[in-house]
Amino acid sequence: MGESALPAPVQIEGFEVRDAYHEELDSLTDSLVEMTRLVRSAMARAVTALLDADLRLSEEVISGDEHVNKIDADIEATVFDLMARQQPVAGDLRTLITALRMSGDLERMGDLAVHIAKTARRRHPESAVPPELQAIVLEMGQIAERMIAKTGSVIASQDVEMGLELDADDDQMDRLHRRLFDLLLSPKWQHGVEPAVDITLAGRYFERFADHAVHVAENVVYLVTGQRPEEIVDSA
Numbered sequence: 001m002g003e004s005a006l007p008a009p010v011q012i013e014g015f016e017v018r019d020a021y022h023e024e025l026d027s028l029t030d031s032l033v034e035m036t037r038l039v040r041s042a043m044a045r046a047v048t049a050l051l052d053a054d055l056r057l058s059e060e061v062i063s064g065d066e067h068v069n070k071i072d073a074d075i076e077a078t079v080f081d082l083m084a085r086q087q088p089v090a091g092d093l094r095t096l097i098t099a100l101r102m103s104g105d106l107e108r109m110g111d112l113a114v115h116i117a118k119t120a121r122r123r124h125p126e127s128a129v130p131p132e133l134q135a136i137v138l139e140m141g142q143i144a145e146r147m148i149a150k151t152g153s154v155i156a157s158q159d160v161e162m163g164l165e166l167d168a169d170d171d172q173m174d175r176l177h178r179r180l181f182d183l184l185l186s187p188k189w190q191h192g193v194e195p196a197v198d199i200t201l202a203g204r205y206f207e208r209f210a211d212h213a214v215h216v217a218e219n220v221v222y223l224v225t226g227q228r229p230e231e232i233v234d235s236a
Helices: 007-052 057-084 090-123 131-157 160-184 194-223 230-236
Strands: none
Touching: 007 057, 007 090, 057 090, 057 160, 090 194, 131 160, 131 194, 160 194, 160 230, 194 230
8 A cells, every 4th residue: 555655746746846847937928028018118218208308217217227137137047947957848948948039139128218218318408309300209109119018918918910910010110210211311400410310329229129029029929839920921
């Protein structure tokens, strides 16, 4: 009777270890979603600071980036730890690799929001954005916010269709980016070199922010399907 009872604790212990392992995998998703929330807030405040020359908001965005960086570092440490301890294969390995990639993209998105906030701080108490460009910059900020919000939903739900939608949002950002350059290069530009440089850099920050959001969504698509978005489109 004693011998027949021996296997049970081993099976239970193994189950508990695997259960804890998958809880750690799930925690990576929670951390990534939290990063999207923080980055969205940072971008919203950075855009307001840029348009309104709000120094307080600028400083909040800059100091708040430490939280995003910490989550990124924690995700990296967790991924490497799980790889070392669990030696994952197949789907679990793909989960860890994509989590690492997405975390890096989200961390850089936080940095881009900081760059925008620093532009606002550098030009304070004046606004870095001339009145005739404020509507375009505001729209670029709104698209950036919409994209990072959608990115968070894609990560949480692993919704492939929603992930593929971010390409269209990125196209809108690219069109506004080109429009911004058209206005900067127009003979009607009256604001000199420094504002032109500020706007050029800000436009680039928004454009890169959108690109990183697309990269995150692409990694979710790959995680769920094992295919890159272009492969799905080609096979449709």
